[in-house]
Amino acid sequence: MKFLQILASAGLAVAFGISALHAQDTPPVTTRDSAPDPAAVELVEVARGFRRPLLVTHAGDGSNRLFVVEQGGVIHVIQDGVVLETPFLDVSDLIHRDVFSGGYTERGLLGLAFHPEYASNGLFYINYTDTSGNTVVAQYSVSSDPNVADPASAVTVLTQEQPYANHNGGHMVFGPDGYLYIAMGDGGSAGDPQNNGQNPATLLGSLLRIDVNEDGTYAIPEDNPANRDSRFAPEVWAYGLRNPWRFSFDAATGDLYIADVGQNQWEEVNMEPAGSAGGLNYGWNIFEGTHPFAGGEETEDMLFPFAEYNHSQGISVTGGYVYRGSELPDLEGVYFYGDFGYGTVWAAYRTPDGEWVSDVFMNTGRTISSFGVDEQNELYLVDYNGAVLKFSPAT
Numbered sequence: 001m002k003f004l005q006i007l008a009s010a011g012l013a014v015a016f017g018i019s020a021l022h023a024q025d026t027p028p029v030t031t032r033d034s035a036p037d038p039a040a041v042e043l044v045e046v047a048r049g050f051r052r053p054l055l056v057t058h059a060g061d062g063s064n065r066l067f068v069v070e071q072g073g074v075i076h077v078i079q080d081g082v083v084l085e086t087p088f089l090d091v092s093d094l095i096h097r098d099v100f101s102g103g104y105t106e107r108g109l110l111g112l113a114f115h116p117e118y119a120s121n122g123l124f125y126i127n128y129t130d131t132s133g134n135t136v137v138a139q140y141s142v143s144s145d146p147n148v149a150d151p152a153s154a155v156t157v158l159t160q161e162q163p164y165a166n167h168n169g170g171h172m173v174f175g176p177d178g179y180l181y182i183a184m185g186d187g188g189s190a191g192d193p194q195n196n197g198q199n200p201a202t203l204l205g206s207l208l209r210i211d212v213n214e215d216g217t218y219a220i221p222e223d224n225p226a227n228r229d230s231r232f233a234p235e236v237w238a239y240g241l242r243n244p245w246r247f248s249f250d251a252a253t254g255d256l257y258i259a260d261v262g263q264n265q266w267e268e269v270n271m272e273p274a275g276s277a278g279g280l281n282y283g284w285n286i287f288e289g290t291h292p293f294a295g296g297e298e299t300e301d302m303l304f305p306f307a308e309y310n311h312s313q314g315i316s317v318t319g320g321y322v323y324r325g326s327e328l329p330d331l332e333g334v335y336f337y338g339d340f341g342y343g344t345v346w347a348a349y350r351t352p353d354g355e356w357v358s359d360v361f362m363n364t365g366r367t368i369s370s371f372g373v374d375e376q377n378e379l380y381l382v383d384y385n386g387a388v389l390k391f392s393p394a395t
Helices: none
Strands: 002-006 041-048 053-057 066-070 074-079 109-114 123-129 135-142 149-160 172-174 180-183 206-212 236-239 244-249 256-260 266-272 307-310 317-322 335-339 344-350 356-363 368-373 379-383 387-393
Touching: 041 356, 053 109, 053 379, 053 387, 066 109, 074 109, 109 180, 149 206, 172 244, 180 244, 244 368, 256 317, 256 335, 266 317, 266 335, 307 344, 317 368, 335 368
Parallel strands: 053 368, 109 172, 244 317
Antiparallel strands: 002 356, 041 387, 053 066, 066 074, 109 123, 123 135, 135 149, 172 180, 180 206, 206 236, 244 256, 256 266, 266 307, 317 335, 335 344, 344 356, 368 379, 379 387
16 A cells, blocks of 8 residues: 655645655656556565574675674675575674663664775674674774684774664665765664754764775765864764664665654655765754654755655664666666564655655565665565565566
8 A cells, every 4th residue: 555655846745644745856867657566576585593683785796695794793694595604703792782681772783884895805894882882883804714704803993982772873885986884873862862963063863974994094085064064073974863774875876765763753764866965964853754853943954754654654664775686677766665663665766757656565574674785786685583585576
């Protein structure tokens, strides 16, 4: 059932009684006349037996391996459909003990990103919550065995004190520009009591953008917002985020999609078009989605979500990817995202008129902790209960 249909022009109403979102000024890059057919797709289990998996990704090195990140600090390799017995990396001793208490926690090993030149330099980056509860971004290198990292190679790139136990963000992606983007939550608690979301001078509640060096240091890109706006911390690319849980770049267009977990009622997905100069404000905590939350005025740099859903339809959004693979041509150009609690997957796309449409695509019955893609841009889903599944042609 279609639950959200958003017109991209300001002032126009939307279907099904959901309020209109603010105008998106960028023209459509990929458009469709109709929704993709869910009957043409099935989820096929690739591997299982993982403990609280949070991410699946690849190294971009031509090996076609998949890397699965477990919240407890272990990274596994799937090679030719087989989970290798020896982990790629085990940093469980560095992870906050909350992860091993048996209860729910937002701490742990939360992100993994391979350097764009990994095939030649062997460098990769992890994002984790350390034993003191703070965020650490660290650089590692692979050992002489391509399936095992060198744990002694760790270099701390960046740290951030976390005032509360939740909203750590943690996802990292190298953008088309070669810079490392890092998602930071607002610091936690509820309602953003420190107002970090609306403070671009702090790394919390922000999307960071840095130029990493091979020695583990980093530089600030010359076109980061701080170089033209003194309000910004040097690393901050965008602000106004609550707890961004997975973001991705469209492999064909370079558009940036960010899913941001809501507070009381609304989950949202944002799109920052390729070519953006950065410095955008995603609205939290003045707004939750498109809805006023803590009070305050809309700012000129504010970008509102193109899709949102309320807590009658889900409880925690998980961001995904625009499909750019070849096995499912009917999915071309469609952005897929899901809900951690309800297991729903949505398909979002734009019509030739510039209208955003978001349809329920499938109800998986899974606890969707992440999506991922392989080297061929085929799409995967991660079930927090221990499995990795692939979007495949229906049989």
